[in-house]
Every structure is written in C-alpha cells, then in structure tokens.
Amino acid sequence: MRIPFVLAATVALAAPVLAQTVAPATAPASAVASAATGAPSANLLLAPSPLPLQYPPFDRIPDADIGPALDQGMAEQLAEVAAIADNPAAPTFDNTIVALERGGRTLGRATTLLMSLTGADANPARLKLQADYATRLAAHRDAIQLNPRLFARIEALYQRRAALGLGAQEQRLIERQYQQFLRAGAKLDEDGKARMKAINAEMAQLGARFNQNVLAEVNDSAVVVDSLEELKGLDEEQVSAAAAAAKARGLDGKYLIALLNTTGQPVLAQLENRALRQRVYEASVARGSRGNAFDNTALVSRVVTLRAERAQLLGFATHADFVLKDETAKTQQAVNGMLRQLAPSAVGAARREGAELQAVIDREQAARHQPSFKLAAWDWSFYSEKLRAEKYGFDESQLKPYLEMRNVLENGVFYAAGQLYGLKFKERRDLPVYHPDVLVYDVFNADGSQLAIFLADLYARPSKRGGAWMNAYVDQSGLMNQKPVVANHLNIPKPADGKPTLLTWDEVTTLFHEFGHALHGMFSNVKYPSMAGTKVPRDFVEYPSQVNEMWADWPSVLANYAKHYKTGEPMPRALLDKVLAAKQFNQGFASTEYLSAASLDQRWHQLPLDRIPAADGVMAFEAQALREEGYDYDAVPPRYRTPYFSHIMGGYAAGYYAYVWSEVLDANTVQWFKANGGLKRELGDTFRAKLLSQGGSQDALTLFRGVVGHEPQIQPLLERRGLVIEKTRTAGSPQQAAQP
Numbered sequence: 001m002r003i004p005f006v007l008a009a010t011v012a013l014a015a016p017v018l019a020q021t022v023a024p025a026t027a028p029a030s031a032v033a034s035a036a037t038g039a040p041s042a043n044l045l046l047a048p049s050p051l052p053l054q055y056p057p058f059d060r061i062p063d064a065d066i067g068p069a070l071d072q073g074m075a076e077q078l079a080e081v082a083a084i085a086d087n088p089a090a091p092t093f094d095n096t097i098v099a100l101e102r103g104g105r106t107l108g109r110a111t112t113l114l115m116s117l118t119g120a121d122a123n124p125a126r127l128k129l130q131a132d133y134a135t136r137l138a139a140h141r142d143a144i145q146l147n148p149r150l151f152a153r154i155e156a157l158y159q160r161r162a163a164l165g166l167g168a169q170e171q172r173l174i175e176r177q178y179q180q181f182l183r184a185g186a187k188l189d190e191d192g193k194a195r196m197k198a199i200n201a202e203m204a205q206l207g208a209r210f211n212q213n214v215l216a217e218v219n220d221s222a223v224v225v226d227s228l229e230e231l232k233g234l235d236e237e238q239v240s241a242a243a244a245a246a247k248a249r250g251l252d253g254k255y256l257i258a259l260l261n262t263t264g265q266p267v268l269a270q271l272e273n274r275a276l277r278q279r280v281y282e283a284s285v286a287r288g289s290r291g292n293a294f295d296n297t298a299l300v301s302r303v304v305t306l307r308a309e310r311a312q313l314l315g316f317a318t319h320a321d322f323v324l325k326d327e328t329a330k331t332q333q334a335v336n337g338m339l340r341q342l343a344p345s346a347v348g349a350a351r352r353e354g355a356e357l358q359a360v361i362d363r364e365q366a367a368r369h370q371p372s373f374k375l376a377a378w379d380w381s382f383y384s385e386k387l388r389a390e391k392y393g394f395d396e397s398q399l400k401p402y403l404e405m406r407n408v409l410e411n412g413v414f415y416a417a418g419q420l421y422g423l424k425f426k427e428r429r430d431l432p433v434y435h436p437d438v439l440v441y442d443v444f445n446a447d448g449s450q451l452a453i454f455l456a457d458l459y460a461r462p463s464k465r466g467g468a469w470m471n472a473y474v475d476q477s478g479l480m481n482q483k484p485v486v487a488n489h490l491n492i493p494k495p496a497d498g499k500p501t502l503l504t505w506d507e508v509t510t511l512f513h514e515f516g517h518a519l520h521g522m523f524s525n526v527k528y529p530s531m532a533g534t535k536v537p538r539d540f541v542e543y544p545s546q547v548n549e550m551w552a553d554w555p556s557v558l559a560n561y562a563k564h565y566k567t568g569e570p571m572p573r574a575l576l577d578k579v580l581a582a583k584q585f586n587q588g589f590a591s592t593e594y595l596s597a598a599s600l601d602q603r604w605h606q607l608p609l610d611r612i613p614a615a616d617g618v619m620a621f622e623a624q625a626l627r628e629e630g631y632d633y634d635a636v637p638p639r640y641r642t643p644y645f646s647h648i649m650g651g652y653a654a655g656y657y658a659y660v661w662s663e664v665l666d667a668n669t670v671q672w673f674k675a676n677g678g679l680k681r682e683l684g685d686t687f688r689a690k691l692l693s694q695g696g697s698q699d700a701l702t703l704f705r706g707v708v709g710h711e712p713q714i715q716p717l718l719e720r721r722g723l724v725i726e727k728t729r730t731a732g733s734p735q736q737a738a739q740p
Contacts, residue, residue: 045069045110051431053453053483054474056113059432063125066114070133073107074140080104081144084153091153093166097174101479101528111137116471120489121435122215122463131208138204142197145184154178169697173528176696183326185314192313199310206303210649211465213294217287217644218259219462220294223280225255233272235397240496259284260491261466261644263593263637266504269381269396274373281378288643289619296643298615300604303649308609320605323654327539328661328700332606335657339599342660343630345723346595349588350636357383360390377637384586392582394575396504402575404565405492405501408508409439409456412561413515416551420684421519422446425454435461437494443522452476452522455487458511459494459501465646466491468510470517470545475532476524476695484533486521488514500565505579509552516548517541525693532695538651539658540700544692546659546666547673553580554679584722589636591721596631596638597645598657603629604642605654618642660717665704667716672708 043065048054080103087095118130144150157164158178161171185196224246225231231239242255249256257267257280265284271277288296307319316322320332329335358375360383365372375383389395410425417423424444431440431453439456455473457464474485492507503511520541521533534541551557555576562571603625613621622642626632640647647656669687676683691703704712 043069045113046072046106048105048109053450053485055431055453055485056109056473057432058434061113063123063129066110066126066129067133069106069110070114070129070137073104073110074136077104077107078140078143081147081150085147085149087153091156093157093164093170093174096153096157097170097177098479098528100177101173101530107140112471112473116473116487117434118211119465119469119471120457120463120487121461122465127212131205131212134204134208135201138200139197142184142193142200145181146186146188146193146196148186151181151186154181169527169531172697173531176530179326183314183322188313196310196313199306199313203303203306203310206299206306207649210296210299210303211646213288213296213299214261214644214646215465217290217294217296218261218466220292221259221283221287223257223259223276223283224251225257225276228255230273230276231255231271233270234267235270237495237499237502238267238270238493240499241493244496258460258462258493259287260460261640261646263377263639263641264381266493268378269385271382274379277378277382278376281376285637285641288641297618300618300642300649301613301615304604304607305609305612307605307653308607308612312609318606318608320602320654323605327537327655327658329539329657332602335602335661338661339595339602339657340629342591342723343595343599346588346591347630347633347636349723350592350633351588353384353586353588354380354633354635356387360387375635377635380589380635384589388582388585392578392585394578394582398575399505399571399579400502401564401566402562402571403503403505403508404563405458405503405507407563407565408503408511408561409458410561411563412508412552412557413511414441415560416512416548416554416557416679417515417519419557419679420551420681421523421688422681422684423451424448428453437461450483452484452486454518454522455485457487458490458492460491461494464489464491467646468514470514470521470534472521472533475529476521476526477529477532478525478527480529482529484522484524486518486533488518490514502565509549512549512552513545516545519548520544520692523688523692524695526695526697528697531697535696537696537700538655539661540665542659542662543665543669543704546663547669547687549666550670550673551679553583556679584720587721587723591723592631592633592636593639594659596626596629596636597640598660599629599631600625600638600642601645601648601652601654601656604648664712664714664717667720668708668710668712669704670720671716 044057044060045065046069049057051057080099084096084099084103089095114126114129114133118126154174154177157174161174164171166174185193188196222245225242228239231242234242239255242257245256245258246252246254257265259265259280263284265280268277268280271280288294304319307322311317311319311322314322316325318332320335324331324335354375357380361375361379362372385395414423414425418425422445424446425441426444428440428442433440433455435457437457437459439458441454441456442450443452443454445451468488468490470486470488472484472486474482476482476484488511490507490510492501492503495501517534524533526532553576558576559570562576563569564571600622603621619642626638631638648654652658673679673683687707690706694703701712
C-alpha cells in the first residue's frame with residue numbers, strides 16, 4: 001500500500017503466509033507428467049500450472065479446490081520434513097537446507113492463491129477459507145519450526161558452516177534459516193513451545209478477523225448522499241460512479257461515496273459542501289471503533305498482548321525489540337531517534353501550512369460576508385488545493401486530462417523501464433484472470449528473452465482490500481528453474497459507463513512506486529527461493545520502489561505519457577514546470593500524517609506486557625501516545641488510526657517506520673542517479689546487477705553501498721522534503737544519521 005509521505009511516495013507490499021517456510025519445490029513425478037501432457041487434473045493446485053511460467057489457471061480453480069489443496073499441501077510438506085529430520089545420514093547442506101528449499105510446493109501454490117485472492121477479490125467462500133485455515137496454517141508452520149530433530153540438523157550445520165566449503169550465498173542461507181528457527185522458538189522448552197503454538201494459533205485467527213473487519217467496515221461506512229447538489233465539486237465521472245454505487249446497493253436516486261482504508265479520503269479535496277466533508281471524514285475515522293460487529297479495539301488489545309508475551313518467551317523485552325533485531329535498524333533507540341528527530345520539524349511545517357490555509361478560509365468567508373471558521377481535518381485537502389492553485393497556478397483538475405491510466409502505465413511506467421533497463425512489454429489476452437479488470441503482460445529483456453509475466457490490477461472494488469501492493473504468484477528461483485509471475489494492485493476509482501480513467505498525480509506516483517516493487521521481484525536472479533525478490537528486511541523492501549518514483553516526473557518520461565486523453569496534445573511545458581515547482585508543497589502535512597502513524601506503531605509495540613490497555617482503553621492510549629510524541633495538531637490526524645491500521649496488524653508490526661528509513665536510502669540513490677546522468681541504460685544495468693537482482697542473498701546495506709559508494713546520509717532526504725533540522729548528522733548509516 002502506498003503511503004503519500006511526500007509527493008514522491010512510499011508503499012507497502014503484501015507477502016503470502018508462510019513465505020519463509022513454504023518454498024517452491026519439485027512436484028511429484030505424476031503431477032509433472034500430467035501437466036506436461038495436458039491431461040485433466042481433478043485439482044489443478046496439486047501440480048505446477050501448465051501455463052507459461054506456471055501462471056495460475058484462475059479460470060479452472062474453483063474455490064472448492066483450495067481447501068483440499070491446502071490439506072494435501074500440509075500433509076506433503078510434513079512428510080518431506082519428516083524425511084529430512086529423520087534422515088540417518090549426517091546433515092549436509094544438500095540433504096537438509098536445500099531439501100527444505102525444495103519442499104512445500106503444493107502448499108505454496110495454494111496459500112499464495114488464497115491469500116492473493118482474499119486481498120484482491122474476496123468473496124464469502126474465500127473469506128471463510130481464510131478464517132478456517134488461519135490457525136491450521138499457523139500450527140503447520142509451528143510443526144516445522146518447532147521440530148527438534150529438524151532444528152538439530154540445522155544447528156549442526158550452523159555451528160560448522162565456515163568449514164563446509166560453501167559459497168557466501170549458501171552460508172547466508174544457513175544463517176538465515178537458523179535465525180528463523182530460533183525466532184520461532186526452536187530452543188524453548190516443551191512448555192514454552194506449547195505456549196508458543198497457542199499464541200501463534202490465536203494470533204492467526206485474530207489477524208484474519210481483523211482484516212475481514214477492516215474490509216467490512218470500509219463498505220459499511222460508505223456515505224450515502226441524498227442530493228446531487230451536495231456533491232458540488234465532483235466531476236461528472238465521479239458523480240456517475242457514486243450514482244452507480246448507490247444503485248448497486250438498491251439506493252436508486254441517491255449517491256454513495258465509497259471509502260478507502262486511510263484516514264483521509266480523496267473526495268475531501270473536491271467537495272464544496274463542508275457538512276458533507278465532515279460526514280465523510282468522521283465516517284472514515286470512526287471505522288473499527290464504533291462498537292458494532294466489526295469493532296477492532298478488542299482485537300488490537302489482544303493481538304498486542306499476545307505479541308508482547310511471545311517476545312518475552314523468546315527473551316525480548318517487547319515486540320519491537322523482537323522485530324527490530326532482524327531489521328537493518330536493529331534497535332528501538334535507532335528508530336525512536338530518527339522519528340523524534342523528524343517529528344518537530346514536520347509538525348512545525350504542518351502548522352505553518354495550516355496557518356496559510358486558515359488565511360485562505362478567512363479571506364473567502366470575509367468576501368462572502370460570512371463568519372470564518374477554524375480549519376479542521378476535513379477542510380485540509382480542500383483548501384490546500386485552493387492554495388496550490390493560488391501559489392503555483394494549477395490544481396489537480398488541470399493535470400488529470402493528461403494522465404489517462406492506461407497511457408501512464410504503458411507509455412510512462414513501462415517506457416521508463418524500457419529506457420533504464422531495456423525491457424519490452426506485450427499485452428496478453430489469452431491468459432485467464434480472476435477479474436475482468438486485470439491486465440496481463442509478458443515482460444522481455446533487451447535480448448528478447450522472457451523475464452517475467454506481470455499482472456496489473458488497478459481498479460478499486462468492494463471485494464478488494466484498500467491501498468496498493470505487490471505480490472508474487474511465482475517466485476524466481478535458479479534452483480527450481482522458475483521465472484517470476486508478479487502482480488501490482490491499486491485502488492483507483494473506476495469511472496462509470498466506460499469513461500476514461502484520469503489519474504491524480506498521487507495515483508501516477510503510486511503506479512511508478514508499485515512497479516518498483518514489481519521490478520525487484522522480476523529482476524531477482526538468485527538460486528534459492530527463500531532469498532528471491534522482495535524477501536529482504538522490511539525496512540529495506542520499500543527502498544527500490546521509492547527509487548522508481550523518480551521517473552514519474554523525469555522530463556523525457558513525462559513527455560512520453562502526459563498527453564491529453566482527447567487530443568493527444570502533450571502537457572504544456574508551463575504546466576509541467578508548475579508541477580515540478582510544487583514538489584515540496586504540503587510536505588508538512590504529508591510528513592506529519594505518516595510520522596504520527598509510524599510513531600503510534602512503535603508506541604504500541606514498545607509496550608511491556610503489563611502496560612497494554614484493554615479494549616476500552618485502546619483509543620485513549622492512541623490519543624495519549626500521539627500527544628506525548630508531539631503530534632498534538634488535530635488538523636493533521638495520523639494516516640491510519642489504530643482500529644484500521646492494517647499494516648501493523650500484519651507484516652509491518654513495529655515496522656511502519658520502514659518507509660522513512662528506506663527513503664533515506666532512496667534519496668541517496670536518486671542523488672547518485674542524477675549525478676551520473678539520470679535515465680541511462682548503464683546506470684539501470686548497474687542498479688539491476690548490483691542490487692535489484694540480489695534479493696536477500698546479501699546484507700541489505702552492503703547492497704546499497706555497492707551501488708552508491710558510501711554510507712547512507714540523511715541530508716538528501718531533508719532537502720527533498722524541505723525540512724531543516726539543527727545539528728543533523730549528515731554522514732553514517734541511518735542509525736547514526738538519526739541520532740539527535
């Protein structure tokens with residue numbers, strides 16, 4: 001999901017359950033033969049897909065087949081693990097580590113499909129499967145990672161890894177596997193293991209319920225509008241879409257404003273009716289804490305409690321300590337230091353921006369001979385667009401006709417990848433899709449060889465979770481001779497009646513960002529599946545995608561795609577210059593809404609077990625934490641409030657800081673590109689070879705230094721945002737740079 005922390009934004013990425021323990025493997029010989037001969041299979045998930053690059057046969061896998069495939073996949077993998085653990089031969093890299101890498105292929109296919117579809121196109125059957133199998137999959141993972149005989153073999157290899165004559169990638173694989181088993185509780189006593197299993201099972205069930213509640217609340221909280229007059233400010237396409245959405249719910253003659261899973265809602269920038277803006281905003285921030293069937297406050301309290309207990313079982317003071325030890329940040333002190341260093345400058349900038357917006361309000365109200373009012377959170381986007389127009393001479397409505405979605409994708413995102421990496425793209429209409437809106441492309445290297453298959457699922461719909469993300473249906477692996485199949489997902493409102501989809505600048509940047517994740521997955525060139533693509537530390541995974549945002553407004557790229565959807569005329573240079581001049585506009589707001597959410601994440605997960613509030617104290621704790629961290633400016637709420645903060649109930653727990661951490665690296669790398677000539681093939685080839693292709697096979701910061709040639713520096717990030725921090729240390733790692 002993309003986080004517009006700055007105009008050049010940041011994004012989250014979805015990973016299927018069991019990503020570390022369920023790796024692609026060799027299928028049974030009979031299944032391979034069936035796929036090769038095209039013989040019909042009762043359940044296509046039980047064998048590798050016969051389609052190109054093992055692309056999923058979406059049209060031939062009914063939901064009813066997913067459960068049996070999960071069952072068979074778990075049974076197969078447990079048998080594979082038993083064969084490894086009980087092997088009478090002494091442990092070797094091949095008979096233990098490589099054997100694990102090959103295992104679990106059926107389960108990998110089934111879990112990847114289920115988790116991908118529940119995110120992109122949920123239905124009651126898929127949601128029930130997710131809920132029913134959450135605890136079973138957690139128990140399955142525990143059965144592997146808490147197997148004492150298996151761990152004994154891994155530990156034996158770890159202890160003598162330096163004497164095994166292995167390459168660097170193989171040694172790193174042993175080390176990572178050993179650490180993962182330790183972090184799963186492999187060295188706990190039997191009572192500890194039993195408690196760990198119970199915690200994991202309960203957390204899996206609660207996580208599934210949280211996600212389903214978030215989706216249900218987004219749909220249940222949509223705002224019904226009675227009259228067309230109230231929608232003044234929306235364009236014709238948006239009004240038509242709102243009418244169609246209302247009609248789909250049996251509300252003929254009314255209008256429905258759908259919500260996204262963020263605090264701010266896009267329509268707030270356009271709606272002239274202040275009362276309706278307030279209704280939309282209040283509906284948004286109330287989600288998950290309304291006391292209804294989808295209330296998430298009790299789930300949050302319980303999940304945070306279970307995480308803290310698990311951390312203590314493993315010898316850590318808090319869940320944040322447990323998480324950060326495995327990231328590049330390493331410590332709470334490093335993360336807190338960076339966030340608290342940036343917060344005062346961001347909030348100060350937001351207050352100055354708010355004062356400018358208040359002046360706009362005061363002037364307008366005086367001109368109408370009406371009393372003024374105090375700037376509120378539901379006013380910010382509306383008046384910031386007015387101020388942008390006043391300061392820079394343009395607003396979003398002037399840009400959108402030049403930003404037609406398909407043109408941005410193919411002549412912008414793909415064009416930049418072609419110029420920088422030599423890639424070519426060809427749309428495919430013969431491969432099945434899970435929803436008619438999904439686009440599919442073959443991706444080719446400069447020499448004509450196929451690199452990957454790419455899916456673009458760009459439109460919002462009620463069955464799709466909020467935000468933007470990337471996932472891989474097939475991971476690259478030299479060991480398994482696999483090429484990647486990756487997908488990008490966005491939530492762009494779809495116009496009614498086949499009208500053109502015209503993007504905001506934020507949505508354009510999101511397209512470029514998400515494709516940066518896709519490139520990271522497609523360029524992967526490693527041997528072992530568990531190191532492929534985006535399987536890197538969470539506070540590094542956003543970095544390559546943030547770098548890809550720089551091409552959105554690169555002059556030659558922009559000139560290739562920013563063309564009027566009716567006339568084909570290029571965006572006027574004067575308008576382009578205004579867009580570039582406004583890059584630091586509203587950055588106080590953007591920085592504050594992100595940083596407050598990142599700080600909230602840390603405050604929740606730095607709590608010791610005995611200080612976690614019960615359900616009725618969740619919202620009070622949130623308010624107190626924000627005040628204490630300096631985010632006491634009501635006009636700029638956090639991008640996510642706790643009850644709908646899906647990131648931190650999922651893979652970004654104690655890791656939401658990763659966006660700004662990664663952006664330090666991104667800003668340094670953008671500087672490197674610009675200093676060496678920008679959009680040049682030789683630079684793209686270097687970035688691909690030294691970083692994007694390496695996956696998790698090397699230390700993350702080593703990869704960064706190998707490209708840029710020095711340690712990360714915070715100053716480029718500060719300059720980009722227009723933030724000034726006194727006594728900022730401008731050299732060293734992010735840990736060092738973040739210290740006061």
